[in-house]
Amino acid sequence: MALEYLPGFGNDFETEALPGALPQGQNSPQRCPYGLYAEQLSGSPFTAPRGSNERSWLYRIRPSVRHIGAFRRFDLPFWKSAPHVVEHGLPLGQLRWDPVSLPDEQLTFLTGMRTMTTAGDVYSQTGMAAHIYLINAPMQDEYFYNADGELMLVPDHGRLRIATELGIMEIGPAEIAVLPRGLKFTVAPLDGTARGYICENYGAKFTLPERGPIGANCLANSRDFKTPVAAFEDRDVKARVVVKWCGQFHETMINHSPLDVVAWHGNYAPYKYDLRTFSPVGAILFDHPDPSIFTVLTAPTGEAGTANVDFVIFPERWLVAEHSFRPPWYHMNIMSEFMGLIYGQYDAKEHGFAPGGMSLHNCMLPHGPDAEAFEKASTAELKPQKLSNTMAFMFETRLPQLLTQYAADLPSLQPDYPACWAGLEKKFDGTPGVK
Numbered sequence: 001m002a003l004e005y006l007p008g009f010g011n012d013f014e015t016e017a018l019p020g021a022l023p024q025g026q027n028s029p030q031r032c033p034y035g036l037y038a039e040q041l042s043g044s045p046f047t048a049p050r051g052s053n054e055r056s057w058l059y060r061i062r063p064s065v066r067h068i069g070a071f072r073r074f075d076l077p078f079w080k081s082a083p084h085v086v087e088h089g090l091p092l093g094q095l096r097w098d099p100v101s102l103p104d105e106q107l108t109f110l111t112g113m114r115t116m117t118t119a120g121d122v123y124s125q126t127g128m129a130a131h132i133y134l135i136n137a138p139m140q141d142e143y144f145y146n147a148d149g150e151l152m153l154v155p156d157h158g159r160l161r162i163a164t165e166l167g168i169m170e171i172g173p174a175e176i177a178v179l180p181r182g183l184k185f186t187v188a189p190l191d192g193t194a195r196g197y198i199c200e201n202y203g204a205k206f207t208l209p210e211r212g213p214i215g216a217n218c219l220a221n222s223r224d225f226k227t228p229v230a231a232f233e234d235r236d237v238k239a240r241v242v243v244k245w246c247g248q249f250h251e252t253m254i255n256h257s258p259l260d261v262v263a264w265h266g267n268y269a270p271y272k273y274d275l276r277t278f279s280p281v282g283a284i285l286f287d288h289p290d291p292s293i294f295t296v297l298t299a300p301t302g303e304a305g306t307a308n309v310d311f312v313i314f315p316e317r318w319l320v321a322e323h324s325f326r327p328p329w330y331h332m333n334i335m336s337e338f339m340g341l342i343y344g345q346y347d348a349k350e351h352g353f354a355p356g357g358m359s360l361h362n363c364m365l366p367h368g369p370d371a372e373a374f375e376k377a378s379t380a381e382l383k384p385q386k387l388s389n390t391m392a393f394m395f396e397t398r399l400p401q402l403l404t405q406y407a408a409d410l411p412s413l414q415p416d417y418p419a420c421w422a423g424l425e426k427k428f429d430g431t432p433g434v435k
């Protein structure tokens, strides 16, 4: 059966899986319909200003306190949290990885999580981690929530079914899903195997960037964000609930599914978004604008314009700029750039940056088009050109991203990535004129 979604970003949604299950006119009736329990899930402090105040009211078979027994600590050795400093011995430099092979061993969303970088500090709720996931088995009667941050899933291979307390979503390559901090969910691959990228955002929630003079439309439009309708499981089974809390993992056994929310309302909810619905705005006469024009979602900090994380994409688009070098310019950036490619080719690196691959251009490390891309773009006839069938993205954070041992040891780490710039020869010979 096709899944149903509610359109809109940050709306005050309401949805019920059984008629009359959602109380009307108040949040906390003396007795709720169907004998449900009322529970508030707060994603912001109670006193946050209206514009950033987020909470939902859940009407559920059992309250969450019954979905937790005694905790026992355990380890997921490949899922790291900031601060995480390892002496992996790799010298400072720009880094790039080929795609990681899909696993032979059985891996679930939890056991298949592989942290590439961490930034900031999970204890002070700043920074992020960039992970990849490798999945070939469903979480079986197993549920998870993350107290450390929200999770943005960016698949590059295979679809996923994500059943959450607030409803069910399915996503595949070119779509993303965002799972709020504290929300219980379980994940299953729909095509046998699945691989993708994850941004674990420890800071303030992702929100839509301001459009400024662009006006009321384009970039990511609110109606293209989809939140699932209410769906519940009334299953009495032995189940495991896993919690990530300040970088540690805790498990607890219960006798029923915690996905037992029959109705809910509010604005703290999971959502998905199809990156192909992003309407890019760009240079229509000359020059190459800053990539911030392609920000899908931004997780702000208290400092204006200085994101904890920006999620930026490089979707298909027309290049029309006249008398301009059209690909990204050479640059050094105070923000740290973790990039992935979902499909196609990236114009600054047509070769060597493969779908499913990754690159890391950390704080103040120079980078830009490789020698091949430079040569091509400097001599190309500048007629309108469509960049088709391409979707790269960037997790860009204000904080330096530190590499995990896993990332440093990956066999797919390219041994001499910076050699891609070696062919950028001196052209200057002291004589005037365009060379």
Ligand SMILES: O=C(O)Cc1cc(O)ccc1O
Pocket: 289, 290, 291, 327, 328, 329, 331, 333, 337, 348, 361, 367, 368, 394
């Ligand atoms: O480095 C990159 O490839 C990402 C990027 C793209 C762009 O168009 C401008 C700046 C930038 O960091």
Ligand SMILES: [Fe+2]
Pocket: 331, 333, 337, 361, 367
């Ligand atoms: Fe960059």
